[in-house]
Amino acid sequence: MPFISYPRFSENEYNDRIVEMESLGVTSIMLGGRTTINGLRIAGKGQVGLVLRARIGRKTCALKIRRIDADRKTMDEEARLLKIANGAGVGPCLEGHTKNLIAMEFIDGQSIVDWVEGAAKDRIRRMSRSVLEQCHALDQAGLDHGELSRLTQHVIMSDIPWIIDFESSSTIRKTGNVTAAAQSIFLHGTVADRVKKTLETDKEKALSALKIYKRNQTRANFDAVLASLPV
Ligand SMILES: Nc1ncnc2c1ncn2[C@@H]1O[C@H](COP(=O)(O)OP(=O)(O)O)[C@@H](O)[C@H]1O
Ligand SMILES: [Mg+2]
Structure with missing residues (x-):
């Protein structure tokens, strides 16, 4: 099980995590998924965790x-932030956590980049609207995700889009979720490049609505953002 203590084996870390899995009630872990670690397939890999x-x-x-080379000692803060997101109706539901583990709802879906490649106009509109509504809910809850300008790694597409990975989130920073997501869906980056082939965005209009929203994140200003985009 190379992923329990990754990227190197530490007997202490390994043993701690086995005890923690027991305390969360984990009865088995399953292989399979899009990422390969030492020849074994798993669901995903980031800088903080597998x-x-x-x-x-x-x-x-x-x-x-938690990776043993992660830039933090515990998963406590990420669990706290995920719980706040859940309170706003966003993110996989937190099931429990320990020092080194977070258990949450499993999202069985596709990377947004792969999904957007084959998606029709209406579905792209629906996905975009849902991501933006979730972002507005996070803004209202005072939680800044922090990485939504890199949407490709932070949205999993299932029946609906799911925003994941709250490790860089903050309750102190000024919230910029709608702004970051709108830019990466419609204006810049891998997803936007694909969306632009299907939906045309009036860049000036969108940026000016986003600018007003950024200053005062009300529902009315959010509606004006939606109205400025081809959703
Ligand atoms: N709740 C989940 N359900 C399914 N896959 C997930 C879930 N959370 C994360 N993943 C997968 O694992 C990868 C790494 O998780 P992430 O939280 O982004 O890690 P890190 O904080 O280390 O960046 C994600 O890109 C995604 O593919
Ligand atoms: Mg991450």
């Missing part, structure tokens, strides 16, 4: 395991 599917009781969860 993500695997795990069984907790009758549920299949996503288990995020």
Whole structure:
């Protein structure tokens, strides 16, 4: 199990995590997914953690395991931030956490980049609107995700788009979720490049609505942002 203590094996870390898995009620972890680690497939990999599917009781969860080279000592802060996102109706539901682990709802979906490649106009509109509504809810909750300008790694597309990974989020920074997501869906980057082939955005109009919203993040100003975009 190279992912329990990754990227190197530490007996202490390994043993701690086994105890923590037991305390969360994890009965098994399953291989499979889009990322390969030492020849084994898992659900995902980031700078902070590796993500695997795990069984907790009758549920299949996503288990995020802190990398031992992560730039933080615990998963406490990320769990706290995910819980705030959940309070706003956003993000995979937090199931539990320990020092080195976060158990949350498993999102069975596709990377937004792959999804957008084959998606028709109406579905792109619906996805965009849903991401922006979720971002507005985060703005209202005072939680800045922090990485939505890199949308490709932070949205998983299932029936609906799911915003994931709240490790860089903050309750102190000024919120810029709608602004960051709108830019990466419609204006700059891999997803926007694809969206631009299907939906035409009036850049000036969108930027001016976003500028007003940025100063005063009300529902009315958010509606004006939606109206300025081809959603
Ligand atoms: N709840 C989840 N359900 C399914 N896959 C997930 C879930 N959370 C994360 N992943 C996958 O694992 C990868 C790494 O997780 P992420 O939270 O982004 O890690 P990091 O904080 O280290 O960047 C993601 O890009 C995604 O593919
Ligand atoms: Mg990350």
